[in-house]
Amino acid sequence: MGSGLWTAAAINLNDWQGWNIGAVLFTFGVLNALTNLILIHHWDWPRLIGEIIYTLFFSYFVNVFTWVFTWLGLGSWSVLARIFVSCFGVFCFCVAISLYQRANIIMHPNDDTTNILRFLYFKGNATASQIADFIPPIIVAIVAWIATGKLLGINVATVFSFLGNGVIIAWADEHVWPQLKHNFKVTPDGQA
Template sequence: MTIETANSFKGRLFYLGVSILINCFFNALTVATNMGSAIWTASAVNLAQALNIPLGTTLFLEGVVVALANLLLLGEFDYFRLGRNLMFIIPFSYCLAGFEHLFVWIGVPNFPLWARFLLDFIGLVGVAQAVSIYQRANLIIHPNDDLPYILRFRFMKGSPVWSQWASNVPPILIILICWIITKKLSVINIGTIINIAFQGALIGWGDTHIFPKLHHHLEFKTTKINP
């Protein structure tokens, strides 16, 4: 695929579809291993248990709240951006829940510890690469990933690491509140620590190594980006 084709509307739409499937698949894999999920997914799992509502519904509601917060960061009520965020939430939330049921049915939670850790690590890397792809395509983005995207290019001079760390604060607070309420933590493990520490770096790596012909397509005011 040429650079022009990759960055055309059809090319970006193709990459978007691929990235959603990759993200759902690997996010669900991390949940099923119970070795530590991506921090936002972990917050949704714990919130679902604290509120006693389905995971898919929790992912959807959490996404709506974050989508509204993103508009505050942009300083304008962008109906189009909000609509695009919500368009991502619906298929993502229930697709992830479906894959999670599949992995449980296969028996992933009962795999040996070493196998679950390996699958969890693969899942975390896969999630980061999916985020890199659909952030660059920038047609529709999950609000949880739009948050670090806005922070990265509007406030943090293009740094995927610092923006990712900053965006981890809300889900960490959600997890702490859920822990206070339920006195237990779910899908929080070594993989969660890996996600918090290295997600930004993995996204930055994916920007230049996974489908490198696909470029970032920004539509809001940015700060100067470091070379």
């Protein structure tokens, strides 16, 4: 019933260029980790290395979960059941993003980007930062769509994710373990 926008962009690149989805997600992650260093205005080796390691595991776990969901026959479930499972999955990962953004120990580069954008550029607005982070994969998906005439991996859950990620993350910040506060730090010169 659709995937996250970064994954949808990878699916569309796979269809257009034949590139492995896991490899594309890893490449997106590395590029995003490097972008984060530009956004925080200084080189941070621990952040970069941690994000690349996180991306390495995440990008290939996508392939594992795809296999598990295929094995479970999720694709043959009713449309309503698939919509529910997909949207519930989006809800769950948004709550998880809220928790680990507040812990701010090690994050996927895309989630770190939204955290950086949120606190350095969007005055704490989770929704605006999430939508800004979605601009690059939307552009990639559109370019692939123009090249192939097909738009894959985008459905109800993708729209739910686009519209709801920031809202759910902000909600979870207040309602799921609210004692855990954001420890995102900015130095006096504006660096994270």
